[in-house]
Amino acid sequence: MSTAQPVQPSRSLAAIWISLISNIALTLLKIGVGLAFGSSVLIADGIHNAGDIIATVAALTSSMVSKKPADDDHPYGHGKAEVVASAFVAVVLALAALWIGYHSILSLTEPAVSESALPLVAAIVSLVWKLLLYVYTIRIGRREKSKSVLATAYDHLADVYASLAAVLGIGLSLVGEHLNWAWSAYGDPIAGIIVSLLVLKLAIEMGKEAVDILMERTIPPERLARYEEAIFALEPIKRIDRVRAREHGHYIIVDVRVGIPSHYTIQQGHDISREIKRCVIESDEDVVEVMVHLNPWNEGE
Incomplete structure (x- = not known):
């Protein structure tokens, strides 16, 4: 009988470990340069990365738990551990978005900070690094x-947005200083507000998506x-009374x-x-378990 292909822990865990190490390095880079040069958008992006560290640790733990086989307490397996981690990452991103938006708005009420080239370089490094990740x-x-791993990927995508906005904001401030554009001095916090909206979305x-899976929303009708x-x-099947399916990680x-015909024996029903x-699992490699209930069918129904 065909079965779903098991997730390869080595690839999944390696991806999350690389993400964790990268997030630690980028957090130190952004916050260090941001504090040294007073770049609010770079500091905000660095704080966001600090939250990413927590989220990545959660993803790493859940990925390890989800690979555990079914047991007496979890007869359907541990696949939803990854969904819980995905929901946790969503919460971390939402809090980061609110934090970035709040501090960016505060920066608009304060005197503009003169930007320098090093924060721009740090933002570009972060943008390229996160895009590759x-x-x-x-x-x-x-x-x-x-x-x-998908939650970690979307977390990196949020960082791509943040770093792109930082590059544009800091770059605009630098260009504005040379061209005497007074309004461009606030490009940094304006970029931070844009970042917060993108991350929140x-x-x-x-x-x-995580809540839908945890609430066991049915899969798409075409599936x-x-x-x-x-x-x-299958020839013996006379009637389909119900087919339901749910994602479990x-x-x-x-x-x-x-x-099926009511005169069939228990052995035939088995x-x-x-x-x-067999036929359902062969029709979809993601299916690992099919629970079947047989009802009697009589001629003329």
């Missing part, structure tokens, strides 16, 4: 179907239709209720259940 982790997350989208088609292809669990499981 996003591409790397999104590929690993999609390939391994790991919610925790990303956090809401991540949080909604359910694929399961029904595979089941109906990086895999899917399916519930099936079908009608064999049909095995065939239903």
Whole structure:
């Protein structure tokens, strides 16, 4: 019988470890340079990165837990540990967005700070670094179907937004100083406000997806239709009463209720259940468990 491909812990964990080390390095870089040169957007971006460290640790822990096999206390496995981590990352991003927005607005009420080239270089380094990390982790997350790695990838994407805004804001301030544009001196905090809105939007989208899975929202109708088609292809199946499915982290669990001839023996019913499981799993590599309930069907129904 075909089964879903297991997540490769080495790739997923390696991606998260690389993200963790990168976040620590970038946090020290941004906060250090931001404090030294008084760049509010770089400091805000650095604080955001500090929150990323906590989020990445949560993703790392959940990724390790999710690989544990099913046990008596968790008969359906530990896959939702990654979804919990994804929800946690969404909360961290939302708090970071509010923090960045608040301090950026405060900066607008204070005298503008003269920018220098080093904060701009730090922001560019962060932008390139985070863009590469996003591409790397999104590929690993999609390939391994790991919610925790995907959450880490979207966290990197939020940092790409933040670093891009920092580059634009600091760059605008530097250009404005040479061209005597008084308004450009506030490019830094304005960029921070834009960053906060982008990060908040990303956090809401991540949080909604995590909540949908935790609340066991059904999978898309076209996927359910694929399961029904595979089941109906079996000759003994006379009626499909219900097909339900839910994500459980990086895999899917399916519930099936079908009608078979009422005169079938228990052995025949057992064999049909095995065939239903086989055909559903073969129709979708993400399915790892199919629970089958057989109902009696009589001629003329």
